[in-house]
Each structure stands twice: as C-alpha cells, then as structure tokens.
Amino acid sequence: MSAATTGRTALSRRTLLKGGLAVGTGLVVGFRLVPAGRQAALAQSGAFTPNQWISIDRDGLVTIINSVVEMGQGSITTMPAIVADELDTDLGKVKVVQAPANPKLYANPVTGTQSYGGSRGVRDHLEMLRKAGAAAREMLKEAGAQEWGVPVSEVDTDLDTVIHKPTGRHLPYSALVDKAAKLPVPQNPPLKTPDKYRYMGKVMHRRDTPLKVNGSAVYGMDVAVPGMLIAS
Numbered sequence: 001m002s003a004a005t006t007g008r009t010a011l012s013r014r015t016l017l018k019g020g021l022a023v024g025t026g027l028v029v030g031f032r033l034v035p036a037g038r039q040a041a042l043a044q045s046g047a048f049t050p051n052q053w054i055s056i057d058r059d060g061l062v063t064i065i066n067s068v069v070e071m072g073q074g075s076i077t078t079m080p081a082i083v084a085d086e087l088d089t090d091l092g093k094v095k096v097v098q099a100p101a102n103p104k105l106y107a108n109p110v111t112g113t114q115s116y117g118g119s120r121g122v123r124d125h126l127e128m129l130r131k132a133g134a135a136a137r138e139m140l141k142e143a144g145a146q147e148w149g150v151p152v153s154e155v156d157t158d159l160d161t162v163i164h165k166p167t168g169r170h171l172p173y174s175a176l177v178d179k180a181a182k183l184p185v186p187q188n189p190p191l192k193t194p195d196k197y198r199y200m201g202k203v204m205h206r207r208d209t210p211l212k213v214n215g216s217a218v219y220g221m222d223v224a225v226p227g228m229l230i231a232s
Contacts, residue, residue: 048177050139050185052105053083053132060160060174062089067099067106067114068121070208075121077206081199082126086133086192088157089173091199096207134189136180140173143180147171 046058055063064083068075076096084091099106103114110124137157144162145152148169156163163170194201211217 046177048136048139048173048181050136050180051132052099053129054087054136056136056173056177058174058177060172061095062087062093062160062173063095063097065097065099065106067108068125069098069116071116073119073121074206074208076208077204078122079125079129080207081204082122082129083133085197085199086130087137089160091204093160130191131189134191135186138186138189139180139183140176142183143176144171146179147176 048056053065055065057063062084064080066076066079068079070076076098080094080096081091084094099114101114103112107114108116108120108124109128110120140162141155141157142152144164145155148155148164150164150166154165156165160173161170162173162176208217
C-alpha cells in the first residue's frame with residue numbers, strides 16, 4: 001500500500017525533532033515559557049498568557065491564536081475548538097486571532113516551518129494545542145485552589161468557571177488571571193477523555209461562513225501593503 005493511499009508522510013527523525021523543538025523553549029509541545037521576571041508585568045497587563053496560543057484578560061475575554069492559514073479547510077473553526085475543549089471555555093465567545101509571521105513561536109510542530117498545505121492542520125497540531133489548553137486549565141484550577149485554600153484535587157472547571165466541588169463555590173476565569181499568571185506552566189497536563197469533549201467530533205458552525213456570505217471576508221487578493229506593485 002502506498003504512502004498516498006495510507007495518508008502517511010515520510011519524515012526523518014531530524015525533521016521531526018527540528019519541528020518539535022522549533023516552536024518552544026524547554027517544551028516540545030510548543031509552549032512559550034514565561035520568564036520569572038515577566039510574571040509581574042503580565043499580571044499588570046491584565047492578561048493571563050500561559051503560552052503563545054492563549055490569552056485571558058481580566059474582563060474574561062479569551063483570545064486564541066490560530067497559526068494554520070484558513071484556505072477553505074475550516075482551520076479558523078477547528079483549531080480554536082481544540083484549544084477551547086481542553087481549556088473548558090465557551091467557543092462562541094472566543095476571539096480568534098491569526099498568528100503573526102513568527103516561526104519561533106508558530107511553526108508547524110512537525111515540519112518546523114510556518115507554512116501549510118495538504119490539510120495537515122489538525123494532524124500536526126492536535127496534541128500541541130490540546131496540551132496548551134489543558135495547561136491553562138490546570139493553572140486556573142491551581143489558582144482557584146490557592147484562592148480558597150483547598151487541595152487542587154477538589155477543584156474542577158466548567159465553561160470559563162473554576163468550581164470547588166465539595167461546596168459549589170465558583171469563580172470565573174477572569175477573577176483568577178492575576179494569580180494564575182504567577183504559576184509555573186505544567187509540562188504534561190492531564191488531557192480530557194473524548195466523552196468530555198464539547199466541540200471536537202461534533203458539528204460546529206464555521207466561523208468564516210457569515211463573512212463569506214456578507215462579503216466582508218478578506219482574501220489574499222484583497223491584501224494591500226504600502227508601495228505594493230501589481231504585475232500585469
């Protein structure tokens with residue numbers, strides 16, 4: 001059976017290692033570890049940014065960075081959904097921002113380059129994005145446990161809320177961003193089992209459909225930069 005038939009891609013060990021390490025320092029899963037000296041600055045900025053994919057501000061706005069270019073394959077819907085499932089956030093209220101050109105932070109973890117094709121977004125990013133969302137969730141749980149002075153084992157999350165299971169006390173993520181921003185990023189956070197998914201494997205409305213219907217979608221041919229020349 002050919003590689004084309006099975007959908008497999010030949011990758012050398014060197015390419016795989018380069019791809020995994022290219023997007024993060026210290027964590028193969030691509031987290032941006034926040035230096036200790038920047039913890040206070042992050043808290044003062046009003047945002048909890050545990051890695052390069054997620055930011056939660058004091059108003060509760062969750063921003064998810066999508067690095068996979070939307071080319072009709074639904075990446076601006078699917079990639080944020082992966083993060084949202086593990087983060088336990090309301091996908092309908094999430095702000096999705098396209099990643100800037102920065103291969104050190106947003107390179108494909110398999111190829112090591114910030115370039116895309118072949119509908120590889122989910123295959124190449126699934127584990128990394130799940131761990132990014134799960135790490136943020138676990139940090140928020142720890143922040144809640146510290147706030148209440150209880151074991152983190154008694155704490156859970158549910159749609160942008162941290163809950164103390166024995167008493168029913170709860171706090172929104174927005175109330176815990178400062179405390180969570182000071183915590184270390186877990187390297188191997190526990191991941192949800194499929195029965196806990198809200199979005200993955202479910203039917204979702206594509207985020208880009210309304211933009212395409214009302215004509216406000218911006219395509220590559222619409223982009224203009226200062227001094228741009230057009231060949232004819």
